[in-house]
Amino acid sequence: MTHLIHISSGEEVLATLQDAADRLGIQAAGITLIGAVQTATISVMHKDDPKADRIRSYDQPLELSGTGEIINGEPHVHVTLCGEDLTVGGHLHGAVPRDFFVRAYVTPVTAP
Incomplete structure (x- = not known):
C-alpha cells in the first residue's frame, strides 16, 4: 500500500x-515527490572529488520533483528544482513550501 504524505x-x-x-x-x-517549495538546500558532488559535497541553498519559488528511498527508517531523496531563472538538481538536504505544498508517495518494500 502506498502512503500519501502531504507536506504543507x-x-x-x-x-x-x-x-x-x-x-x-x-x-x-x-x-x-511532486510540488513546489520556497526554500531548498541541495548538494552535488565536486567534479575533482566525488566524496566532497558542494552545497547550495535557494530562496525563491521552485517547482520540485524527486525520487528517493527510505533505508533503515531514514529518507534519502534526490530532486530536480526549476525556477524562473534556474534548473538545478541534487541530493536534498532540506526544503520548505510556502505558497504551495509537496506531496510524497511512499511505498513500503520488503528486502529479499
Missing part, C-alpha cells in the same frame, strides 16, 4: 517524511 506550507520536507516513516513504522520504501 511551512513544514520541512525531510522532517515530515521522517516523522511519517517513524509514525508508520516504515523501515524501507520508495519515495516519489
Whole structure:
C-alpha cells in the first residue's frame, strides 16, 4: 500500500517524511515527490572529488520533483528544482513550501 504524505506550507520536507516513516513504522520504501517549495538546500558532488559535497541553498519559488528511498527508517531523496531563472538538481538536504505544498508517495518494500 502506498502512503500519501502531504507536506504543507511551512513544514520541512525531510522532517515530515521522517516523522511519517517513524509514525508508520516504515523501515524501507520508495519515495516519489511532486510540488513546489520556497526554500531548498541541495548538494552535488565536486567534479575533482566525488566524496566532497558542494552545497547550495535557494530562496525563491521552485517547482520540485524527486525520487528517493527510505533505508533503515531514514529518507534519502534526490530532486530536480526549476525556477524562473534556474534548473538545478541534487541530493536534498532540506526544503520548505510556502505558497504551495509537496506531496510524497511512499511505498513500503520488503528486502529479499
